[in-house]
Amino acid sequence: xxxxxxDQKIQSSTPNNQYRKPSxxxxxxxxxxxxxxxxSRNKLSVIxxxxxxxxxxxxxxxxxxxxxxxxxxxxxxxxxxxxxxxSRFLMGTDIFGRDILTRIVFAFQGALWMAFLVxxxxxxxxxxxxxxxxxxxxxxxxxxxxxxxxxxxAIPPLILALAIASVLTPNLTNAMIAVTVMWWPWYTRLVYGxxxxxxxxxxxxxxxxxxASKAHILFREILPNCLxxxxxxxxxxxxxxxxxxxxxSFVGLGEQPPTPALGxxxxxxxxxxxxxxxxxxxxxLAIIVVILGFNLTGDGLRDMLEQR
Amino acid sequence: xxxGPFLLRRLFxxxxxxxxxxxxxxxxxxxxxxxPARMALGPRAPQEVVDRLRKEMYLDKSIPEQYFYWIKxxxxxxxxxxxxxxxxxxxxxxxxxxATLELAALSALFMIIFAIVLGVLAARYRDTxxxxxxxxxxxxxxxxxxxxxxxxxxxxFGYYWPILPVIGRISSSVVPPGTITGFMGLDSLxxxxxxxxxxxxxxxxxxxxxxxxGSIFQEARITRSAMVDNMNKDFLAAERGYGIPERVVMFKxxxxxxxxxxxxVMGLDIASLMSNAFLVELIFNWPGISRYGINxxxxxxxxxxxxxxxxxxxxxxxxxxxVDLIVAYLDPRIRLSGQRxx
Numbered sequence: 001x002x003x004x005x006x007d008q009k010i011q012s013s014t015p016n017n018q019y020r021k022p023s024x025x026x027x028x029x030x031x032x033x034x035x036x037x038x039x040s041r042n043k044l045s046v047i048x049x050x051x052x053x054x055x056x057x058x059x060x061x062x063x064x065x066x067x068x069x070x071x072x073x074x075x076x077x078x079x080x081x082x083x084x085x086x087s088r089f090l091m092g093t094d095i096f097g098r099d100i101l102t103r104i105v106f107a108f109q110g111a112l113w114m115a116f117l118v119x120x121x122x123x124x125x126x127x128x129x130x131x132x133x134x135x136x137x138x139x140x141x142x143x144x145x146x147x148x149x150x151x152x153x154a155i156p157p158l159i160l161a162l163a164i165a166s167v168l169t170p171n172l173t174n175a176m177i178a179v180t181v182m183w184w185p186w187y188t189r190l191v192y193g194x195x196x197x198x199x200x201x202x203x204x205x206x207x208x209x210x211x212a213s214k215a216h217i218l219f220r221e222i223l224p225n226c227l228x229x230x231x232x233x234x235x236x237x238x239x240x241x242x243x244x245x246x247x248x249s250f251v252g253l254g255e256q257p258p259t260p261a262l263g264x265x266x267x268x269x270x271x272x273x274x275x276x277x278x279x280x281x282x283x284x285l286a287i288i289v290v291i292l293g294f295n296l297t298g299d300g301l302r303d304m305l306e307q308r
Numbered sequence: 309x310x311x312g313p314f315l316l317r318r319l320f321x322x323x324x325x326x327x328x329x330x331x332x333x334x335x336x337x338x339x340x341x342x343x344p345a346r347m348a349l350g351p352r353a354p355q356e357v358v359d360r361l362r363k364e365m366y367l368d369k370s371i372p373e374q375y376f377y378w379i380k381x382x383x384x385x386x387x388x389x390x391x392x393x394x395x396x397x398x399x400x401x402x403x404x405x406x407a408t409l410e411l412a413a414l415s416a417l418f419m420i421i422f423a424i425v426l427g428v429l430a431a432r433y434r435d436t437x438x439x440x441x442x443x444x445x446x447x448x449x450x451x452x453x454x455x456x457x458x459x460x461x462x463x464x465f466g467y468y469w470p471i472l473p474v475i476g477r478i479s480s481s482v483v484p485p486g487t488i489t490g491f492m493g494l495d496s497l498x499x500x501x502x503x504x505x506x507x508x509x510x511x512x513x514x515x516x517x518x519x520x521x522g523s524i525f526q527e528a529r530i531t532r533s534a535m536v537d538n539m540n541k542d543f544l545a546a547e548r549g550y551g552i553p554e555r556v557v558m559f560k561x562x563x564x565x566x567x568x569x570x571x572x573v574m575g576l577d578i579a580s581l582m583s584n585a586f587l588v589e590l591i592f593n594w595p596g597i598s599r600y601g602i603n604x605x606x607x608x609x610x611x612x613x614x615x616x617x618x619x620x621x622x623x624x625x626x627x628x629x630x631v632d633l634i635v636a637y638l639d640p641r642i643r644l645s646g647q648r649x650x
Binding site: 159160273284291 | 332579580
């Protein structure tokens with residue numbers, strides 16, 4: 001539970017009388033080793049982490065590691081159009097003769113960028129609202145924030161995102177806006193539950209009695225104790241955001257051609273099934289592999305951060 | 309059983325949520341750049357016609373007034389006219405909703421049956437290959453979006469192994485039943501048209517399975533861990549002590565309380581199933597409300613978009629109430645105290 005964190009922090013920073021206090025670097029290395037031990041106990045998490053790192057690296061280095069970087073945008077080579085997978089085009093080519101593998105790796109860029117931005121914007125908003133509502137539990141602030149949260153949670157997320165994306169111009173930015181709008185309530189609810197129980201803990205009451213400011217209590221006393229579930233959820237959510245993003249681009253409400261997107265490639269390819277099966281199957285597998293990677297990593301993080 | 313006050317409170321909160329959804333969707337529909345009246349009539353309509361329509365649509369009033377007129381219509385089942393089909397949106401919904409409900413119902417049925425059966429199997433044969441296989445499949449289940457499953461099904465069953473139909477609701481060679489309820493299965497049964505029933509059922513299987521597949525293994529995992537957690541509880545030892553056969557203990561006394569977490573998650577999964585239906589219906593060319601909704605979204609048909617979202621919000625709220633009732637039924641601690649400790 002969150003309060004255990006606090007205890008542990010106090011224990012580990014208590015100077016030991018008999019020995020010289022270890023340097024911060026030693027403590028850090030020790031903690032890292034402990035974390036890695038907990039994380040790597042599950043082999044699947046390690047596999048997930050490897051997949052995630054490979055995907056991120058490939059996306060960042062896409063112009064250098066892909067065989068045909070020029071195929072990532074409007075490029076036409078009808079001589080090589082609709083080629084089945086071969087040693088030259090490992091995953092085949094699309095109807096314009098563009099290398100599917102190259103386009104998948106470039107599509108990772110958009111997918112990861114979207115996940116990053118959505119979470120970096122929606123998580124602080126959600127956490128802040130959850131903290132405030134939890135701390136002011138049973139006041140009108142709590143009622144107002146949590147009822148609004150309930151409304152957002154009551155509409156299936158994909159439908160809300162589709163509705164918002166559809167009234168805006170379809171592109172990657174607006175898809176991100178749409179997903180961000182529906183993403184914060186989950187964090188509000190998560191933090192709300194923790195904050196509303198933490199506000200009755202002695203260390204919060206002590207801070208209140210010593211006259212600490214509300215900001216200090218919210219951000220220095222309560223927030224640190226809510227963080228590990230938030231981080232775990234963020235790691236798991238990267239996969240979810242990529243999934244929703246792929247769904248949006250599948251119906252044409254995400255990144256627009258010629259820029260590649262995973263969902264868009266699956267839906268383009270579906271039109272040429274079964275003759276050009278590689279056009280659909282490889283982007284579909286790419287979606288599965290990325291989401292699986294992030295989910296397994298997230299599970300590992302949960303094992304690592306949450307004491308049982 | 310003090311389920312009454314509990315239900316009443318849930319209903320009240322649900323109505324608040326529905327009002328909130330209606331405000332939210334109204335705001336979303338009004339942030340669109342451009343004039344809805346102009347969009348409805350096209351760029352070449354004369355200005356005075358547009359002005360007249362603006363008056364009819366109350367667009368000359370303030371936003372809160374507009375909302376009031378809109379919600380007044382919605383409560384009476386009037387969502388305005390669709391820009392695409394040129395019909396009343398409520399009529400469209402009446403035509404398209406049954407197909408989606410049919411699909412969602414079968415999908416939910418698949419989910420419930422397979423989740424429980426596989427969960428019991430995994431718990432019964434825990435730490436064997438059965439358990440491991442279900443666990444591995446559950447990892448994949450989370451990671452595969454329903455639309456990817458649907459596309460892969462389309463490739464597999466549509467071309468390489470055509471044992472089940474993949475397009476539409478009924479084969480063109482089969483005489484469809486007349487519309488009584490709009491539910492193809494029920495209509496064909498009522499009219500005694502068994503070939504149509506069988507054919508429409510076959511058309512349902514793949515889309516329903518594509519929708520359910522992701523959740524099945526996750527829920528099987530949840531059922532399994534709840535059963536394993538409960539296996540050593542005192543109440544089971546007591547029942548075994550009374551001499552009740554192991555099989556009865558397993559299914560009657562162990563399974564029932566172990567289903568509580570599964571049912572709770574299932575409520576959420578049915579909601580995500582409904583939103584996944586948006587893409588799956590598109591792929592299987594299923595003439596349901598989701599495909600209607602997507603087409604409305606792609607052509608910015610605001611009345612239809614708002615209506616679809618309100619309908620989905622309503623379904624979601626109802627499903628949640630039903631889930632709460634089932635959980636209350638399964639858990640004597642909730643049933644007897646009459647309130648849920650959430």
